[in-house]
Amino acid sequence: xxxxxxxxxxxxxxxxxxxxxxxxxxxxxxxxxxxxxxxxxxxxxxxxxxxxxxxxxxxxxxxxxxxxxxxxxxxxxxxxxxxxxxxxxxxxxxxxxxxxxxxxxxxxxxxxxxxxxxxxxxxxxxxxxxxxxxxxxxxxxxxxxxxxxxxxxxxxxxxxxxxxxxxxxxxxxxxxxxxxxxxxxxxxxxxxxxxxxxxxxxxxxxxxxxxxxxxxxxxxxxxxxxxxxxxxxxxxxxxxxxxxxxxxxxxxxxxxxxxxxxxxxxxxxxxxxxxxxxxxxxxxxxxxxx
Amino acid sequence: xxxxxxxxxxxxxxxxxxxxxxxxxxxxxxxxxxxxxxxxxxxxxxxxxxxxxxxxxxxxxxxxxxxxxxxxxxxxxxxxxxxxxxxxxxxxxxxxxxxxxxxxxxxxxxxxxxxxxxxxxxxxxxxxx
Numbered sequence: 001x002x003x004x005x006x007x008x009x010x011x012x013x014x015x016x017x018x019x020x021x022x023x024x025x026x027x028x029x030x031x032x033x034x035x036x037x038x039x040x041x042x043x044x045x046x047x048x049x050x051x052x053x054x055x056x057x058x059x060x061x062x063x064x065x066x067x068x069x070x071x072x073x074x075x076x077x078x079x080x081x082x083x084x085x086x087x088x089x090x091x092x093x094x095x096x097x098x099x100x101x102x103x104x105x106x107x108x109x110x111x112x113x114x115x116x117x118x119x120x121x122x123x124x125x126x127x128x129x130x131x132x133x134x135x136x137x138x139x140x141x142x143x144x145x146x147x148x149x150x151x152x153x154x155x156x157x158x159x160x161x162x163x164x165x166x167x168x169x170x171x172x173x174x175x176x177x178x179x180x181x182x183x184x185x186x187x188x189x190x191x192x193x194x195x196x197x198x199x200x201x202x203x204x205x206x207x208x209x210x211x212x213x214x215x216x217x218x219x220x221x222x223x224x225x226x227x228x229x230x231x232x233x234x235x236x237x238x239x240x241x242x243x244x245x246x247x248x249x250x251x252x253x254x255x256x257x258x259x260x261x262x263x264x265x266x267x268x269x270x271x272x273x274x275x276x277x278x279x280x281x282x283x284x285x286x287x288x289x290x
Numbered sequence: 291x292x293x294x295x296x297x298x299x300x301x302x303x304x305x306x307x308x309x310x311x312x313x314x315x316x317x318x319x320x321x322x323x324x325x326x327x328x329x330x331x332x333x334x335x336x337x338x339x340x341x342x343x344x345x346x347x348x349x350x351x352x353x354x355x356x357x358x359x360x361x362x363x364x365x366x367x368x369x370x371x372x373x374x375x376x377x378x379x380x381x382x383x384x385x386x387x388x389x390x391x392x393x394x395x396x397x398x399x400x401x402x403x404x405x406x407x408x409x410x411x412x413x414x415x416x417x418x419x
Contacts, residue, residue, distance in 0.1 A: 084416075087416060091412075096409070106403050109401045117398075159409055167408075177400055180400050181400070187397070188393050192391045194391070195387040195391045198387045202381060266393040272391075280388055283381055
């Protein structure tokens with residue numbers, strides 16, 4: 001009895017300290033794990049890290065789908081050649097079945113690729129809003145068409161239906177490639193514009209730094225000449241990018257912007273890139289050397 | 291009988307006063323109430339003391355832990371957030387942005403899908419090889 005009473009007293013006495021302990025724990029956990037409500041997640045835009053992770057996942061997915069597509073195409077070619085050789089109903093059925101799988105695989109690869117382009121374009125800075133919205137809408141439409149194509153692939157049952165579906169899909173090549181290469185070019189234009197903006201900001205910062213830097217007058221004059229050279233390079237890069245952008249605008253109106261057009265764009269835009277690289281090398285030289 | 295003889299006589303010892311009370315098993319063992327209460331108070335006091343001691347240990351651990359964490363953070367801070375010159379940081383950003391903008395480095399090429407697929411009539415093909 002006495003022991004029980006003692007235990008009860010001890011137990012109740014221990015409770016004197018629990019409130020302090022509990023409050024401390026609450027504070028500690030509050031510092032470590034910030035609470036994010038569902039509405040916060042819904043309203044907050046995705047962080048650059050999240051977008052980066054999403055694009056990395058899409059890239060991985062894209063490569064595995066390309067592999068799957070290649071396998072499916074190989075299987076289809078075997079089935080088709082068997083049908084051409086034997087001309088039996090069973091061989092024809094197998095060729096039709098493989099054609100269905102091939103159409104689905106192709107639509108999946110293309111859809112994933114356009115989703116990737118959509119994400120990449122969306123995160124790229126330095127693009128005019130009008131151009132961005134225009135191309136994003138095109139990509140969205142293509143994605144919807146490709147999703148529809150995946151559903152329709154299972155609805156072709158005869159050889160003539162398969163043949164007609166292939167003809168339709170083959171005819172979409174120009175539209176698909178034009179949109180893809182236009183998007184790739186626009187992403188590069190945005191990235192170059194962003195680099196020019198950063199170069200302009202760097203020019204301003206280096207200019208301020210030079211005014212306050214503890215250097216000899218001779219060195220200051222030399223660095224000032226370097227800055228003037230950088231001004232020239234940045235201006236030259238801007239002019240070239242404006243020209244490249246205008247060409248892009250003209251070619252987008254043609255609805256035909258295939259790989260050759262993209263190669264031409266790459267060659268033209270390379271000049272802007274080289275001017276900026278040179279400007280960066282001069283910045284490094286001005287800031288580091290004495 | 292002399293005094294010495296009396297001391298040596300062992301029989302005398304048995305006749306001396308009984309030092310132990312006789313124990314009666316029928317008699318109920320009632321503890322004095324006063325004594326009972328004193329023991330209870332003593333136990334309560336010991337319990338409270340123990341509670342204070344354990345509570346004190348909890349508190350000490352509680353206050354020492356964040357201090358230890360803070361000191362660790364303070365120690366690691368100079369390593370992780372080394373003061374980078376804003377100008378150097380800006381030039382690093384510029385370098386990364388220029389490299390990313392290289393027109394020859396394309397992200398993903400257009401998928402190598404076949405745009406010349408067909409499924410002709412095998413009978414026609416066999417007739418016109």
